Amino acid sequence: MTDAERLCDLNTPALVLDEARMRRNIARLNARMERLGVTLRPHLKTAKSVEVARQQIPGETGPVTVSTLKEAEVFAAAGVRDILYAVGITPGKLARVQAIRAAGCDLAVVLDSEAQAESVIAASRASGADIPALIEIDSDGCRSGLDPSDPRIITLGRALAGAGLLRGVMTHAGDSYGALGEEALAAFAAQEQAAAVTAAEALRRAGLACPVVSVGSTPTAHAACDLTGVTEVRAGVYVFFDLVMAGIGVCAVEDIALSVLTTVIGHQTHKGWALVDAGWMALSADRGTARQARDQGYGLVCDIEGRPLEDLIVAAANQEHGIVARRPGDTRPLPHLPVGTRLRILPNHACATGAQHDAYAVIPAEPGQGLMDWPRFRGW
């Protein structure tokens, strides 16, 4: 029995992971980081899977990045010992942070305000157990963080360092997802580096130690030419890749390791539609390619082997219905896709599509052993 035949036995929709592609993606960024001489701190929010994390961090103890305390708790319980929680901390979350640290995991937090720093300092003092913190720097104006020239970086640095809690600075140029092509991506990478290094140098000029200078996103990690002054790079979606990443040139469609297995449930032949049982519940409502040159709808349609199928897309989606069609302007009739046909849909955004599922059906890199079932977790 082939793996494709095994996929035909699964209930649909289902999340499929091509382990061979994932391993290639992991090896590619690992090699790149080695060449650039920086540590990779993979962001585990994309896969939310202990099995995937083990392949991303062969030592199994870290370093890693997370986006929720639930992720921190799960990965700490799985043996990870070095975690950065990369979403601004709030006072109400400090007790959970301290519990994770007390269990032997070096969990650090990020912040960009005096109020947050005060709460971290107060909690550390009250318990006698330090909570190390990084100051978040804004490198693209898209989200949180202080401008690299903001004098509050020094104020915060002094307060944290005075309590022995200053670990460094971090930034994330999320806007790089909207860049296109090697040159634009490299410019974003340089911008991230400049912002983080500028802030670190300002702290050092003020007499404060700034051991960690952390930057990253998948596009900038793959585009950076020079990371002088940077100590670590964070990236998440590199592990699976997706159509948004392919659309900006960070990967090829053939690198995308994640897909949603679906079944044809009907047709509107006069409209050129096949209906499938993967709607937005299985694919996510993410329309990240809508702003790109090539709008992939709710995903790119592949055959059961994972090969793109005559450039069909999921043109529309309801909760449990997807409409497979040709692109606008392409008037060729649909290929023959009888009811019951299995297809695989490549996702716009791997983080969002993965989150709609509780497990991966894994096509193993070493064939002949059958599909593997790897759980995903979620929640906060």
Place this chain on the structure above:
Amino acid sequence: MTDAERLCDLNTPALVLDEARMRRNIARLNARMERLGVTLRPHLKTAKSVEVARQQIPGETGPVTVSTLKEAEVFAAAGVRDILYAVGITPGKLARVQAIRAAGCDLAVVLDSEAQAESVIAASRASGADIPALIEIDSDGCRSGLDPSDPRIITLGRALAGAGLLRGVMTHAGDSYGALGEEALAAFAAQEQAAAVTAAEALRRAGLACPVVSVGSTPTAHAACDLTGVTEVRAGVYVFFDLVMAGIGVCAVEDIALSVLTTVIGHQTHKGWALVDAGWMALSADRGTARQARDQGYGLVCDIEGRPLEDLIVAAANQEHGIVARRPGDTRPLPHLPVGTRLRILPNHACATGAQHDAYAVIPAEPGQGLMDWPRFRGW
């Protein structure tokens, strides 16, 4: 301790359900269906909760609608005895359908092609256990189903009736979500009714019994003035309502029973932003109000009591970050929202936002008993 104080003790983000509003919403549609003299067959895909379903179907045995076989299995196990699986059936799903039926639940399927009818007839014959089917009718050109004048309705009807499996016809005018105002919605309701009744009459003229004539969506259920010939109405989101429904005039913002509890995690004061810990992972990526006159971003911001807060919206969202801001053109500064402030976000689309969570924190209709924890399920 008040319920608002109890909400301040929860980890965020979290899904909050206002039971009093939900009960009002349920009572409103129940009363309407009673006046119109038709049976309500609630669509349980919105809440995916046995506790919510018990309030929607006081008898606890049905009738109900589902969008996945997982829903059918969970609700059948909870005692529901009359279920319509309203997504086109495929041969690969018939074994699960038969297992649910064998356990004593009258589960019916829908189809719109000869291939599907043949597989249902063959499976019924092979097992000696009937699988009743409804023919799906297309009333708005948006998804699946046969045109009400399509002669294949008779062909399918004859094949199914010959095997003793024809239960009736069903349609869903999903396009009604794009209508605006009472008159447009009533026109959609009339269109749904006309499509279903036309198809039923065609079957009857061909000498076939068509006991069930099933229509519905929340907008049409609330707008229909006359349902002559219709035997049952399906509706899902009426139980919670959401901003899309408020935007087309089916409910008021004050009727929305679902919200996402979140915490302020930072500010970009010069931009008029507050950052919160509810991104698209907690809110869903659904942007259903983007096409409406009043674009609500990723949701409308309320205070901890659930009252809209100075017309703020979640203007942008990353995976675990939301950006709270004023609407475009509104230049007033943000209200004072210190780090740690709890807010509640009303969702664009209750089905999508609910699906991002594993449980409801329920504010009980009868105060003084503390919050209740109702689980949600998911998967297929």
